[in-house]
Amino acid sequence: MIINKNSPYPFYEQVVLGIKEDIVQGIFQPGDKLLSVREMASVLMLNPNTVSKAYKTLESEGVIVTVRGKGTFVSDKQQRHYRNEQQVGKLKEALEKIVIEASYLNVSLPELQSWLAEISEGLGGNSDGSKKSSEDN
Amino acid sequence: MIINKNSPYPFYEQVVLGIKEDIVQGIFQPGDKLLSVREMASVLMLNPNTVSKAYKTLESEGVIVTVRGKGTFVSDKQQRHYRNEQQVGKLKEALEKIVIEASYLNVSLPELQSWLAEISEGLGGNSDGSKKSSEDN
Amino acid sequence: MIINKNSPYPFYEQVVLGIKEDIVQGIFQPGDKLLSVREMASVLMLNPNTVSKAYKTLESEGVIVTVRGKGTFVSDKQQRHYRNEQQVGKLKEALEKIVIEASYLNVSLPELQSWLAEISEGLGGNSDGSKKSSEDN
Amino acid sequence: MIINKNSPYPFYEQVVLGIKEDIVQGIFQPGDKLLSVREMASVLMLNPNTVSKAYKTLESEGVIVTVRGKGTFVSDKQQRHYRNEQQVGKLKEALEKIVIEASYLNVSLPELQSWLAEISEGLGGNSDGSKKSSEDN
DNA sequence: GTGGTCTAGACCACT
DNA sequence: GTGGTCTAGACCACA
Structure with a gap:
């Protein structure tokens, strides 16, 4: 995933879309663990707040689920594909x-x-x- | 043209798109005069400044031309279709x-x-x- | 003189400049009579008010003088070239x-x-x- | 930069020109951060909207780039000098x-x-x- | 009448 | 904190 810092799209939306894309392509499978907010922020050279917002957005859409103390995971297919x-x-x-x-x-x-x-x-x-x-x- | 005040898109962008749509559909022809900023604002129940911004955006894209003191007109096809x-x-x-x-x-x-x-x-x-x-x- | 109706410059300014240009080039000489406002407006396909404004501007700059009932004339060199x-x-x-x-x-x-x-x-x-x-x- | 409030030029154009001048003179270098809209407005004693308009004009000319939530920066020379x-x-x-x-x-x-x-x-x-x-x- | 500029002040999205 | 959008209302230049 690459964040285009000159894109008119907000960073967090690019992250959201990028993760969705990875899931659609099968790079991420249901149950897979995502990078932590901090790791992802570090990899993408973004502010952790930005990544956090992206994760929250994805969670509200049912794409991923956060398990306290464990991490963030790709949710089951059924849950998202409504x-x-x-x-x-x-x-x-x-x-x-x-x-x-x-x-x-x-x-x-x-x-x-x-x-x-x-x-x-x-x-x-x-x-x-x-x-x-x-x-x- | 209807402005959806709950849309995530800015009003002025909706106006821009709406006018483009009317032109594509042939409702507006090259040379036709658009409603004045004030009229359009009144019809759409928007602030004239908002409509003005939309018109300026369209002008910068070459879709319309404004003639001072006269009004705003749909520009020739050749000019815009590059x-x-x-x-x-x-x-x-x-x-x-x-x-x-x-x-x-x-x-x-x-x-x-x-x-x-x-x-x-x-x-x-x-x-x-x-x-x-x-x-x- | 040609009025460019798509120019960013106001029509009346183009008229002002055009007349000055003609005088600089010697096409108009001190004492020469200009076209009347109506004639000039007709020739240039402008509103007489627009030409009138141009003439008033030129007069306030001392470039031309209006003689009531006679017409408008290019003023003497000395008067303008200060x-x-x-x-x-x-x-x-x-x-x-x-x-x-x-x-x-x-x-x-x-x-x-x-x-x-x-x-x-x-x-x-x-x-x-x-x-x-x-x-x- | 000084804004002449009696100038026939609009304030926002004076700002545009002033910034260009600073860049040409090397006071601002590519990559430098401009004052924020609010700061600049405060310094010049203008309304923030007026400064914003100037910045947008400069951006549309490719002179500066704005990064959302970060600020406004002088763009690279290559980008502008076409x-x-x-x-x-x-x-x-x-x-x-x-x-x-x-x-x-x-x-x-x-x-x-x-x-x-x-x-x-x-x-x-x-x-x-x-x-x-x-x-x- | 037309559009252009400017102000004041509000709210929002993004970092 | 940043810039972006929107409103309301004023004044001006132009045709």
Whole structure:
């Protein structure tokens, strides 16, 4: 995971997304222990408060669970993979925004579609146990 | 155009997006005069400064042009439709974020693809003169 | 004289400058009669109020004089060519601003100097009677 | 930096220019942290919003970068020193205006040239590390 | 009438 | 602490 300090996205959101990405890719499996807030902060060169906020966000979304005195773990699949229609709505809205912006940047629909396929391919929605290398994250 | 006062997006960004959407849909044509800052503010129940900020943002993106003492107008297509690769990169990144979130919400790739098609259809990249009713905005 | 309706400069200032330019170039001589406000407005496709404001500005600077019932005339040289140190100060300040901006645009000093020479050449500070064609103004 | 509250230039533009000047003179170096919006506002006796607007303008020009929650910093030279021909055109136009006004104030070309040399000397396009005192600002 | 600038003061997100 | 957003209301320049 890399934090882009010049990104318009807040650091903590980048952490949230990065961890989700790792889980989607199967790098992290349910039950795996995450780095502690301090370790993660050290690795990413962020303020521990920032990492803490990210963990809290993930926990509120049910993605991870914190066990006092033990650490933070990736929660079970069932717990996270429920379909919140409200959030689905937001997602659709975000996609709509992208389509409008794309139109302004001369990015065609087929191009968007190919991006979509390409990204999905890259993430590899593999929910099986095959881990991917994460050396450069 | 409706401003969602509970949205996490700033009002002025919603205005920016809304106007872009109207232009993409052909409701606004190049050369058309937008509502004045005050009128728009009144219609949307926003502070004129907020609308002004949106207009300035759109102007800096080349979407509209303001003529002092006259008003604000939709600029010519040629002027806005250049392809800024940096912004295209951002767009792709945003799409990536969506794919990850989708995976989390149990939204499948085919579903995303169908959304994409559906949204594009709805906007209808019609660059001809046929205006669409704006009732459904 | 051409009014650039997309220029950041106000129309009336462009008119002021344009007339001064014509006088500097010798197209207008002391005593010459200017177009009436209405004629000038018609020629330049401007609102008469705008031209009127330009004329008033020029008159307050002593560049032209208005004779009631007769029209507006270029004033005598002596009257206009006095050296107002306050305005000279402003001029110097404006030049300073240009130098700073130039530095930001990678425009070197020699380049600025050559521009200066070139522009002066173009205007041709000819105070003799030789008129220049003004067809394209 | 001094804000002239009687100047025809907007405050925020004066701030923009003043900061650029400081950078050109080497008082501010790439990476240096600017005063916070509130501090600068306090020092200049302006409203924070006005300073904020200046900072945003500078950021949009690539002169400075803001890091959320951290502050505002002078950006790297490479990032800002690209040559935008459109802006160069504006610069030339501004110089032209000055030449015309100069002619009206009996300021000769040689005098303008000496001003130019003098100003450049004063700013001293020193890109080395030698800071200048800012007492005379 | 138009948009542009400025102020004062509030609240929020981020570090 | 930082900057970002929003409001309310004032004044000005321009057409």
